[in-house]
Amino acid sequence: MHEHHEPLIRISKRDGISKPRAWGIRLIAVVLSLIVSAIIIYSLVKMNPLEVYASMWKGAFDEKSLFTQIFTFSFTPKTWYFIRDVMILACISIGLAPAFKMKFWNIGAEGQVLVGCIASAFFMINFAGKMATPLLFVCMIGTSILAGAIWGIIPGFFKARWNANETLFTLMMNYIAIRLTAFCVSKWENPPGSNSVGSIRYQGKERIGWIGDMFKNDNPVKFGNDYMWLVLIVLAVAVFMYIYLRKTKHGYEIAVVGDSENTARYSGIRVPNLYVRTMALSGAVCGLTGFMIVSAVDHTISTSSADGRGFTAIIVAWLAKMNPFVMFLISVLLVFLDKGASQIATDFQISEYASEIISGVVLFFILGSEFFINYKVKLGRNKKEG
Amino acid sequence: MLEFLTSLPTLLHSAIVFGTVIMLGALGEILTEKSGNLNLGVPGIMYIGAIAGLIAAYFYEVQGGGTNQIICLVVALVAAFAASMAAGLIYSFLTITLRTNQNVTGLTLTIFGSGVGNFFGCSLTKLAGGQPGQIKVPITNTVFTAYSEKLVKWLDDLTPHIGLGNLLFSYGFLTYVAIAIAIAMWFFFKRTRSGLCLRSVGENTATADAAGINVTKYKYLATCIGAGISGLGGLYYVMSYIGGTWESLGTIEALGWLAVALVIFTTWKPIRAIWGAYLFGVLYWSYYYIPGLDRSSMELFKMLPYLATLAILMIVSFRRKPEDQPPASLGLPYFREER
Numbered sequence: 001m002h003e004h005h006e007p008l009i010r011i012s013k014r015d016g017i018s019k020p021r022a023w024g025i026r027l028i029a030v031v032l033s034l035i036v037s038a039i040i041i042y043s044l045v046k047m048n049p050l051e052v053y054a055s056m057w058k059g060a061f062d063e064k065s066l067f068t069q070i071f072t073f074s075f076t077p078k079t080w081y082f083i084r085d086v087m088i089l090a091c092i093s094i095g096l097a098p099a100f101k102m103k104f105w106n107i108g109a110e111g112q113v114l115v116g117c118i119a120s121a122f123f124m125i126n127f128a129g130k131m132a133t134p135l136l137f138v139c140m141i142g143t144s145i146l147a148g149a150i151w152g153i154i155p156g157f158f159k160a161r162w163n164a165n166e167t168l169f170t171l172m173m174n175y176i177a178i179r180l181t182a183f184c185v186s187k188w189e190n191p192p193g194s195n196s197v198g199s200i201r202y203q204g205k206e207r208i209g210w211i212g213d214m215f216k217n218d219n220p221v222k223f224g225n226d227y228m229w230l231v232l233i234v235l236a237v238a239v240f241m242y243i244y245l246r247k248t249k250h251g252y253e254i255a256v257v258g259d260s261e262n263t264a265r266y267s268g269i270r271v272p273n274l275y276v277r278t279m280a281l282s283g284a285v286c287g288l289t290g291f292m293i294v295s296a297v298d299h300t301i302s303t304s305s306a307d308g309r310g311f312t313a314i315i316v317a318w319l320a321k322m323n324p325f326v327m328f329l330i331s332v333l334l335v336f337l338d339k340g341a342s343q344i345a346t347d348f349q350i351s352e353y354a355s356e357i358i359s360g361v362v363l364f365f366i367l368g369s370e371f372f373i374n375y376k377v378k379l380g381r382n383k384k385e386g
Numbered sequence: 387m388l389e390f391l392t393s394l395p396t397l398l399h400s401a402i403v404f405g406t407v408i409m410l411g412a413l414g415e416i417l418t419e420k421s422g423n424l425n426l427g428v429p430g431i432m433y434i435g436a437i438a439g440l441i442a443a444y445f446y447e448v449q450g451g452g453t454n455q456i457i458c459l460v461v462a463l464v465a466a467f468a469a470s471m472a473a474g475l476i477y478s479f480l481t482i483t484l485r486t487n488q489n490v491t492g493l494t495l496t497i498f499g500s501g502v503g504n505f506f507g508c509s510l511t512k513l514a515g516g517q518p519g520q521i522k523v524p525i526t527n528t529v530f531t532a533y534s535e536k537l538v539k540w541l542d543d544l545t546p547h548i549g550l551g552n553l554l555f556s557y558g559f560l561t562y563v564a565i566a567i568a569i570a571m572w573f574f575f576k577r578t579r580s581g582l583c584l585r586s587v588g589e590n591t592a593t594a595d596a597a598g599i600n601v602t603k604y605k606y607l608a609t610c611i612g613a614g615i616s617g618l619g620g621l622y623y624v625m626s627y628i629g630g631t632w633e634s635l636g637t638i639e640a641l642g643w644l645a646v647a648l649v650i651f652t653t654w655k656p657i658r659a660i661w662g663a664y665l666f667g668v669l670y671w672s673y674y675y676i677p678g679l680d681r682s683s684m685e686l687f688k689m690l691p692y693l694a695t696l697a698i699l700m701i702v703s704f705r706r707k708p709e710d711q712p713p714a715s716l717g718l719p720y721f722r723e724e725r
Contacts, residue, residue, distance in 0.1 A: 013723060105489055105717075107426075164703035165712055167424065167489060168650045172696045175643065179689040186682040195681075311493050318490045351508035353501050353634070360498025364480065367491055371484035 010378040022373045029369030030333070033362040040357065045348045052344055059343020060336045080227050082339060084297060087230040088289060089331040090324075092313035094234075094241050095285030097322040098278045099152075101245060102254045108155060108170030110310025111177030112148040112283040114303075116290020118184050119143035121200065121301040124209035124294065125188055128202040136209055141291050148287015149280040151177065156279030160272030174310065181303050188301075197300045211295040226296040233292060237285060238324040244281075245322065254278055286310070319366055337362060395549055397675045399556070401667025406561045407623045409663035411645025413567050414616030416656055418474075419649060420575065421608035422588040423481060424717040426492030428616050429642025430499020431473045435617020436624045436638060437503040438469030441510060443526040443630070448514075458526040462621060470617020473499060474610040482605050485719045500639055503620075507632035518633060527630030530622075531558040558626045560618065564660075567615060571656040584608055588713030591720040601720065619645065644670075647695040653702055653710040666691045 038049035045052070061069070062076035069075050075083070092109050099106035120140045127136055151173060158164035190198045202208040212226030245251040253274055257264040264271055293305050312334060320326035341355030411428055418425045425431075442465030446452045477495050480486045514521040533556050541551030574581040586594040587604045595601045620638055624630065648666055652658035673679055673687035702710045 013721075107489065107493075158700060158703065162700070162703040164699055165650075167717065168646075168712075169696070169699055171426075171643070172647060172650075172692045172699070175647075175692040176689055176696070179685050179692070182685040182688070183682050186685060308497075312497070314493055315490050318487055351505045351512075353504035353508060356497050356501025357505055358501075360494055360501055363494040364476065364491075364498070367486040367494065368480055368484045370486060374485075 008379070012376050012378075014374060014376050017373055025369050025372050026366065029365045030362065033365035036365070037358045037361050040361065041344070041354070044354070045344075045350055047348055052348070053340075055344050055347045056336070056340025059341075060339040078339075082335060084227045084230055085335045085338070086328065086331045087227070087234040088293060088297065089309050089313055089316060089335060090327045091234045091237060091289045091292065092286055092309055093316040093320065093327040093331065094238055094324045095148075095282050095289065096313055096317040097241055097282075097320075097324060097327070098245060098251075098254055099282040100317050101322045102257045102274065102278055104156070104159065104275060104279065105167040106152065106155075106170050106279065106282050107167055107314060108151065108173045108283075108310070109286045109313050110306045110308070111170070111174035112151045112286035113290045113293065113306040113310050114174075114177040114181045115147040115151045116144035116287030117294050117301050117305045118181060118290075119147040119287070120209075120291040120294040121184070121188070121197065124200045125197075128200075128208040129206070133208060137211075137295075140209065140295060141288065144287045144291035145284045146287070148290060149284040152279040152281075152283020152286070153276055156276045159279075160275040178303050181301065181305070185302055196302060199299050200294075200301075201299075207299075209295060210299055211292070230292055230296050233288075237288070238328070241285070241324045245324075250277070315363055319363075333362070334359060393675045395553055397668060397671055398553055398664075400671050400674075401664050402553075402557060402561065403627060403667070404670060405663035405665075405667035406557070406564050407619050407627060407641050408645040408648050408666060409564045409568070409659050410560070410619030410622055411616045411642055412648035412652065412659050412663065413564065413571060413656060414470075414612040414614065414619070415645060415649045416612075416652070416654055416659065417571060417615065418609045418612035419654060419716055420584055420588045420713055421605045421612075422591055422713055422715040422718065422720070423478075423605060423609050424488050424492065425474075425477055425495075425609060425613070426489055426646065427473065427477055427495025427499060427613075428492075428645050429639040430496035430503075431470050431613045431616045432620035432623070432642045432645070433499040433503030433638050434473045434620070435466040435470035435614075436620030437506045437510075437632070438617070439463070439466030439621040440521065440523065440624050440630070440632060441465070441506060443523040443625075444510060444514070444521060447523050447525050453525060455525060455529045458523075459529045462526050462530075462625065463618075466617050466621035467614040470620070471610045471614040473617070474613025475606075477613070478606045478609045481719070482602060482609070485721060488717050488719070496639070496642070500636075503638065504634045507634055511632055521631045523625075523630040527625060529558075530560065530625035530630070533557060533559075558622075560622045560626065563618075564622075568656045568660050575656070585713070588715060591715050591718070592722075595720075595722060605720075616642075616645065644691060647692060650712075651695045651698050653698070654712060665694075669694060 034053075038052070041047070041052050042049050060078070060082050062078040064076050066079070069079055092113060095112070096106055096109055120143070123136060123140045123143065127139065131139070155164070155166050155169040155173060158169060159166045185197055186195060188197050189195055200209065207213040210226065211229045245254065253264070253269050256267065256269060257271055257274055261271060264274075290305070294301055298305060316327050316330045316334065319330050337359045338355045341358050342352050344350065345352035345354055411432055414431070415425060415428050439462040443458060443462040446461045447458055452458065473495060477491055480491045481488050510521055511518060538551035538555050541555065542549050544550070575585060583594065583599045584604050586597070587599060587601055587608075591601055594604075619641070623638060623641065624632065644666060648659060648662055651666070652662045669690035670688065672690065673684040676687070679687065
């Protein structure tokens with residue numbers, strides 16, 4: 001009479017999981033997602049998916065073998081673009097890391113990057129050639145960091161003081177920054193009427209304020225010059241952030257607040273101050289990325305300077321569990337998918353938006369795989385637990 | 387000033403059309419958020435709803451040669467609603483069953499949805515001839531924008547200077563459906579038992595669970611139906627706002643984020659979404675009607691809806707009135723064994 005009802009699937013939290021197993025599950029997820037994407041691609045273009053993946057590889061690293069490129073240290077332009085995009089995405093993600101670690105949902109990276117871009121572009125346009133070049137760089141970097149930090153402090157302050165919802169607050173700050181950028185673009189447009197700023201050059205030809213030409217004006221432009229700086233700066237930021245989060249008192253406080261705000265308060269951590277301080281740091285790194293976008297990548301400014309990467313970086317930072325070095329790995333994967341899918345689009349004459357579909361599918365799978373890392377799933381109606 | 391006053395009816399007219407898109411998006415999101423799910427995938431869902439409705443209408447009308455207006459209507463509505471619900475289902479499965487982070491999943495859904503929308507939008511454009519805007523679904527477009535001219539004319543004659551008929555009754559039926567959904571949702575939240583249960587799930591999931599409410603069911607249903615409603619916003623955009631075609635300018639994404647902003651602006655109250663949406667419309671289009679603005683100041687004017695939302699967000703957190711706060715467990719995952 002007393003019928004015992006057993007669930008078909010039982011879920012329990014894992015106590016812990018070995019690192020190799022966790023990475024094994026993630027790898028399976030990526031492979032599964034690539035298979036699903038392959039099915040989608042096949043149903044869309046009716047092409048051999050393997051050929052399609054070969055085409056993606058070509059899109060990211062060009063036809064020259066990647067090994068040759070690495071060993072001879074002479075990258076093709078495509079590979080440089082790849083490195084450049086990985087660096088920018090990783091840098092924004094690193095900026096988000098401290099905020100996320102304290103469970104402060106900074107969705108506002110897009111805006112923090114853009115105000116950084118505005119600050120850099122302002123100095124490049126108005127002061128290039130009018131002040132000493134080293135001073136110009138100091139001003140560009142300094143104001144970009146300051147602008148990003150301010151854009152981060154505002155929501156941090158409102159959260160600290162009045163507990164305003166930071167997710168929604170930072171989201172709104174993005175759109176204010178986008179409109180502010182549109183405003184600046186229409187002020188600085190060159191030539192007039194084009195509604196775009198165009199490549200920022202002093203007196204129409206000299207590249208003052210371009211980071212690759214900081215010491216000398218090479219002709220023609222060498223990709224390596226600009227992008228090598230990116231690699232150096234972003235690596236430095238990554239090392240700094242890793243140490244800051246793991247080895248300093250500040251980093252420890254951030255971790256405590258992230259785990260339990262109450263514990264933090266009882267142990268005497270000033271939580272409101274921490275919100276403001278950490279958001280200043282988070283915004284500052286995003287602002288610095290804005291400087292790099294203007295000075296090293298685009299050499300111009302537009303409302304799509306950040307190009308949605310402020311949002312993508314949120315996913316990167318989360319998947320990397322706030323570890324700056326894992327962020328590089330995930331950025332590599334995402335940029336590869338993006339470049340690769342664009343190449344498929346040209347090779348097989350389909351819309352380039354296929355890249356967003358594929359990225360979406362892969363991310364869904366990686367996100368879902370975290371469940372199998374954190375929880376144990378048992379199938380079947382066995383009576384006794386083992 | 388006089389110039390501005392005479393253009394006021396036109397401003398209000400475009401504000402209402404604009405407002406309906408974000409009102410539908412926001413209403414769906416209010417339903418979703420009441421269950422405690424913060425779905426940042428609204429822009430993606432609106433993309434998916436828009437393209438599904440457009441594809442369905444295109445294949446019925448242009449490829450299939452169908453002419454029945456009712457079928458056009460049903461096909462577009464059902465396709466948009468079902469596809470958006472499917473998108474909501476992806477989000478629900480990941481966040482509710484697999485307990486992924488809501489913000490991250492929502493943002494991924496936005497990337498995915500804008501990819502799906504623009505990919506099929508471009509493919510359909512190619513199929514239709516290649517030039518942007520070449521997709522035409524004239525019959526469906528007519529159905530979605532049809533209104534009673536008699537009624538409008540009658541009211542216009544009664545109010546010669548304001549043109550009340552044109553202002554109130556010259557929109558497609560979805561405009562009024564949106565208002566009806568808002569009122570129905572208010573009734574559901576405040577006057578029904580299931581509405582109360584849903585709100586309790588969003589406020590304190592563990593308590594609701596202990597009280598015997600099927601938390602998973604409520605979350606799934608609210609998120610999927612909410613996604614369906616948001617998707618109708620996308621459908622309204624393609625069918626009424628841009629006249630039954632596709633453009634890959636990213637406008638839907640911007641509108642989707644504005645819908646998320648509107649949810650905050652309304653402080654999670656569906657009735658407020660009605661006038662809030664129209665107010666956003668007025669704020670958004672005001673730059674177009676204020677004389678003597680140069681292009682750069684126009685850009686600053688476009689900031690207004692976001693500034694208004696920020697102001698509301700600040701005021702709400704200053705005043706700490708409990709009825710204005712977001713659902714208490716908004717954005718938090720729920721796992722019974724982790725209490």
